[in-house]
Amino acid sequence: MLPFPVYIVHLFRASHRRVHMDEQLRLAGITNYSYVEAVDGQKLGKADLSLHCSPDAKLSLGELGCYLSHRQIWEQMDRDGVEMALILEDDVILSADIVPVLSQASRFPPNWELIHVADISYQLSHAHVLNHWGRRSLALSYQIGISMSSRVTGMGYLVHQRGLKRSLPRLGKDVDIPVDNVLFDYAKGGYFFHSMKPSLVFLKKDIESDIRVNRTEIEWKKGPSNLSFLERIFVFLRNNIWVFLSFFPPPRRIYVYYPWGKMRFRYYIFRLVCDYFFRRR
Numbered sequence: 001m002l003p004f005p006v007y008i009v010h011l012f013r014a015s016h017r018r019v020h021m022d023e024q025l026r027l028a029g030i031t032n033y034s035y036v037e038a039v040d041g042q043k044l045g046k047a048d049l050s051l052h053c054s055p056d057a058k059l060s061l062g063e064l065g066c067y068l069s070h071r072q073i074w075e076q077m078d079r080d081g082v083e084m085a086l087i088l089e090d091d092v093i094l095s096a097d098i099v100p101v102l103s104q105a106s107r108f109p110p111n112w113e114l115i116h117v118a119d120i121s122y123q124l125s126h127a128h129v130l131n132h133w134g135r136r137s138l139a140l141s142y143q144i145g146i147s148m149s150s151r152v153t154g155m156g157y158l159v160h161q162r163g164l165k166r167s168l169p170r171l172g173k174d175v176d177i178p179v180d181n182v183l184f185d186y187a188k189g190g191y192f193f194h195s196m197k198p199s200l201v202f203l204k205k206d207i208e209s210d211i212r213v214n215r216t217e218i219e220w221k222k223g224p225s226n227l228s229f230l231e232r233i234f235v236f237l238r239n240n241i242w243v244f245l246s247f248f249p250p251p252r253r254i255y256v257y258y259p260w261g262k263m264r265f266r267y268y269i270f271r272l273v274c275d276y277f278f279r280r281r
Helices: 015-028 046-052 061-080 098-102 161-171 179-184 215-221 229-245 265-278
Strands: 006-010 033-037 084-089 092-094 114-116 143-146 156-160 194-197 201-203
Touching (some): 006 015, 006 061, 015 033, 015 092, 046 061, 061 084, 061 161, 061 179, 084 092, 156 161
Parallel strands (some): 006 033, 006 084, 114 194
Antiparallel strands (some): 084 156, 143 194
16 A cells, blocks of 8 residues: 555546456555546647647647646645645556655655656657666665656556645646646756656556557657758667766756757757756755
């Protein structure tokens, strides 16, 4: 049993997912969990898009439903005064180590706000890097520290009241990007999030998702053969630069990886260097 509550975003019409999650939670030894009815994207329409989304948003109804589902859990935690909680989606696999590792909350970094504990298959091409400064060891050879990569997913994460206070105002605004990006994009606020390595939550691949579209996976499957020489260099640097920078104190902000063509590489490096040497935390 975990020393904090667990909330599961669940589509009530998908009863097979509840059976799957009950079994996962039983095997992990978690009993203090509750299901929260997710906003069903199939029941939303264009009126909901115009009500909740900004005019330039490019979201599917499923992505909007997922966003609203996570937001209502955060609002419920805020109303109930829950100090911290684990939030899971209903199509995940839990590691057998999840209880002994997450029970060591006293060893988490001070003043943490959000801890990413999930992994997703198509992001394996991005190195999962923790900054060496302030990294802490937990039970069973797990580590926790500031994440230096863009491995973002709302499948599983710990959130503290500090994170709620910082992110709820933004979550309450018009939706323009998927919830995964909103939860972990602290770039505009100048804050990093923490990650667990190795991950404790994984995507169950044989459960069909109503939300995820494997655009990223398709893009990465193109392979380097379809890229120009300069694009190959950029991809290599993009995937490995955080390995090098993880040995330095973290800068003020984390940078989202920009697709080539939308941002010049030299300007990207210029911003990165300036942040390390002139706006270091």
